[in-house]
Amino acid sequence: MYRVIVLNPGSTSTKVALYEGEQRIFSENINHPASDLAVFPNIVDQLPYRKEIITKTLKEKGVDPGEADAFSAICTGLMPMAGGVYEVNEKMYAHGQIGPGSRHPGNLGPLLAKDFAEEFGGRAFIVDASSVDEFEEEARMTGFAELLRTSRGHPLNQRAAARKYAADCGRAYEELNLVVAHLGGGISVSAHCQGKMVDTVDSTRGEGRMAPTRSGTAPLADVVGLCYSGKYTEKEMLTKIMKTGGWVAHLGTSDAREVEKRIAEGDKFAELVYRTTAYQIAKDIAAMASVMKGKVDAIILTGGVAYSEMMTGMIGERVSFIAPVKIYPGEFEMDALAAGAIRVLDGKEEPRYYTGEPVFPGFIKETK
Incomplete structure (x- = not known):
């Protein structure tokens, strides 16, 4: 003890x-x-x-x-x-x-x-x-030679939910292929391939779906247009991406309970925003399933918004054909x-030691 x-x-x-x-x-x-x-x-x-x-x-x-x-x-x-x-x-x-x-x-x-x-x-x-960054090489490359994708998201809570699922089904986390979606003010969707998070789509820096307080991805040429429109400073644009995008931009709230209350009162636009978020999350889940070539043991939904039966239901309708959908609402940090x-x-895991060195040194370009 x-x-x-x-x-x-x-x-x-x-x-x-x-x-x-x-x-x-x-x-x-x-x-x-x-x-x-x-x-x-x-x-x-x-x-x-x-x-x-x-x-x-x-x-x-x-x-x-x-x-x-x-x-x-x-x-x-x-x-x-x-x-x-x-x-x-x-x-x-x-x-x-x-x-x-x-x-x-x-x-x-x-x-x-x-x-x-x-x-x-x-x-x-x-x-x-x-x-935490355990990306495969293919997950790192972008169409910009100057830019790499690095992992950013909610690994602590994602892995905690994944371990709970593994315990519930009597298997080791390290032998499972899982897609885990953390649904909160920010949203991240990751491919957990036999104990490693080999790819993640995180809304914090503008990837993936919109989230309660994040913009998610958008056509880059149009984003560049906004940046150079003279209407916004760099700081204001970053705020749009990280703090006041998504539901806040469209509805003025990041609270799922408030959005569902509006939907119950007949607000069709609030329903569209909510439905669109579920649609986009489902696309990210399907993308992460493709990373593991469709061999997925379960899809796990966690985080505060996973308490919403409406949201998890809409996501489940679109992705349950891939694998069973399991819900572990809340945070387990x-x-x-x-x-x-x-x-x-207990001696069940060896501790690691921080080196401060990049886990990925960069691509090696071989020429003949």
Whole structure:
């Protein structure tokens, strides 16, 4: 019964939980007032503040960090890496402070885990960082010689849902071919081929289908026209793609419950937007199935929007011919962080070590 303290820093809150084995003993969502965070010029400067509040919360819950076998944290924004459980090393800690993702609160995760482990004992882990990149070569190339596709999405929750399905059917995740769609404010659809995420379509940077707050893909020539129309700055265009596209652009809301309420009240345009989103998600799922040559054991729908029977029903109607559709609504990030640490502590999985080096060095152009 290993004791694992799980840490999940977000933009305005930090989730902390204690697990004994895979049983959650307690979980707390610590809110951080904007006035408290405003005094820190950079995300990394929040580290002592968040650590102090976490320590105080653990004390109030009667939890001694010194009795923890491990501290397991979320991680975002590091260099691309293979999936799995990583033991936080000096290179990861350094990149968390100054690296490419140092502006994202999720990158406080490995810093917090290592600081707690060094002060109280135990080991420090991160699990399936947002920068998991296990793409095949064909998934990387674009029609622009200057641009490559890199993996970005929701690997932690996708893999957690996939592992839940594997456990439910009595098989190992590493022997299954799955298409997993995370349905939230952002949407990602991935091909999980025998334990590796070999391709992903993620709406965060403008790929795939529209999402509640993302634009998704659009004809590139027309997008270039908008960029040079003089109406929008670069920042405003990126905001359209990442924050105010999709449902927000069309309907002024990112809440699936609000959209369904409008549909129930007879709003035909809201119904069209919702139906179009399901249509586009289904296309992405079919595309990921083709990556695995149609050999798909199951299609898994997860994330907050997967609670919607209307949305999952519309998607299922279009893709159930490929494979059975299984629904695991919600998010399992905290459970996944604990489970990953426990797999290593149990000796069931070897920890990986972050190198900070690109997982893909580039294409080799052979000429005769």
